[in-house]
Amino acid sequence: MGGAEYSLSEGNSNGFIEYMDHGNLTEAWGYTSPKSLTTGLSKVSISPIAAQNSKALFLTMAHETGHAYASFLGLGRSLIDLKANNIGWEELADTEHFAIYKLENFTALKNNIPIIGKLSTVRLDSFFRRLSTTERSSISSIYEKLLPIFDRVMK
Numbered sequence: 001m002g003g004a005e006y007s008l009s010e011g012n013s014n015g016f017i018e019y020m021d022h023g024n025l026t027e028a029w030g031y032t033s034p035k036s037l038t039t040g041l042s043k044v045s046i047s048p049i050a051a052q053n054s055k056a057l058f059l060t061m062a063h064e065t066g067h068a069y070a071s072f073l074g075l076g077r078s079l080i081d082l083k084a085n086n087i088g089w090e091e092l093a094d095t096e097h098f099a100i101y102k103l104e105n106f107t108a109l110k111n112n113i114p115i116i117g118k119l120s121t122v123r124l125d126s127f128f129r130r131l132s133t134t135e136r137s138s139i140s141s142i143y144e145k146l147l148p149i150f151d152r153v154m155k
C-alpha cells in the first residue's frame with residue numbers, strides 16, 4: 001500500500017501548520033507533500049493542534065493519509081468551479097478534496113466523532129448534488145479507491 005512518513009510539525013501561535021497555497025498563507029491541521037519520485041513516499045506533517053486530542057488526530061491522520069494514498073495511486077484530480085456551483089467552501093476546490101471530505105464524514109460517523117467546525121454530511125451532500133455528472137463520477141471514483149483508508153475503527 002501507499003507509503004507516508006509522519007512527523008509532528010512546529011505550529012504557528014494557534015497550533016496550526018502554515019504553508020503557502022497558490023500564493024496564500026494557509027493554516028491547516030495537517031499537510032501532505034506530493035510523493036517523492038525516488039521513494040514513492042509522501043511526507044505527512046501533523047500540526048500541534050491536531051495532536052492535542054485523539055479524535056482530531058484520528059481525523060487529521062485519515063485526511064492526510066487519504067492524500068498520500070491518492071498520490072501513491074497517481075489518482076488525478078480536477079478543479080471544481082466553486083463559484084459556478086455556488087459552493088461557499090474553499091476547501092472543496094478539487095475532486096480529491098471533495099472525496100476526502102466525504103470520507104472524513106463517513107469515518108467520523110462510523111467512529112461517533114462529532115464533525116466540529118467542518119462540513120456536515122447534509123451540506124456536503126447538497127453541494128455534491130450541484131455538480132455535473134462528470135464531476136460527481138470522478139469524485140465517486142476517488143471515494144471508492146480511498147475508502148479502505150477511512151473504513152476503520154479508532155482504537
Ligand SMILES: [Zn+2]
Pocket residue numbers: 063067097100
Ligand atoms: Zn487536505
